[in-house]
Structure formats: structure tokens, C-alpha cells
Amino acid sequence: MSLMGPSKHQLADRDVKTSTATPSAVGAAPQGTSPTEAPEDPAVSEDQVAPLHRVKASLYHASTAAAEQGMSLEEFMQLAWSMYVDARPGLREHLAEVTLAQQLQELRAQGRIGLA
Numbered sequence: 001m002s003l004m005g006p007s008k009h010q011l012a013d014r015d016v017k018t019s020t021a022t023p024s025a026v027g028a029a030p031q032g033t034s035p036t037e038a039p040e041d042p043a044v045s046e047d048q049v050a051p052l053h054r055v056k057a058s059l060y061h062a063s064t065a066a067a068e069q070g071m072s073l074e075e076f077m078q079l080a081w082s083m084y085v086d087a088r089p090g091l092r093e094h095l096a097e098v099t100l101a102q103q104l105q106e107l108r109a110q111g112r113i114g115l116a
Helices: 008-015 046-068 073-087 091-109
Strands: none
Touching: 046 073, 073 091
């Protein structure tokens, strides 16, 4: 949440009653599909199908539970991102390094710091 208060999306999320939140409303499974359907992408090999099913099913259940608890989309996405980064050793540090390098490049381009 920003210092400016809740965004219009956060306010809209608060107005959604949990009884009307369906899996398709929270983006878990497109209409006409279930979390166990095979992916349509022909580039996906048979070896990749089972792990994709597990991930899709897990996301479906997590998003359904979040919607039922009244969690906003922003809260859900922040939690999902944090858990994903935590599950990938070294990713948080890599992202911090990339961000720092970009910030230093911008400062050099502005002439605010020199090259070392």
C-alpha cells in the first residue's frame, strides 16, 4: 500500500464479496478449463506436463483461498512473488545487484558520480 492511501484497485477488491469470487474471477483458471487440463501449447513436452499441472493446481487453490479470505489482488501477488523469490536461492541477491547496477548507470549518465 502506498503512502497516498489505497489505490482504486484495492478499493474495488474490498467491495467484492467473497461469495461472488469464483476461480475465474481471480484468474486461477480461464473459463471452460480446470487446473488439471493439459496445456494447449504444442511446445510443451510430455515431461513438462505433470509439473505444470501441479503448479497450475497449486495456484488455483491458492488464488481461491485468497479470494475466499478477501485478500486483495495486490496482496496476493506480493505474497506469491515473495514466496517465488524465496524458493529460488540467490535470486533476491541477483535482483538487488541488477537494480544497483542500473542505479549506478543512471547516476553516471546524469554526471552525479564518476567512473571508478
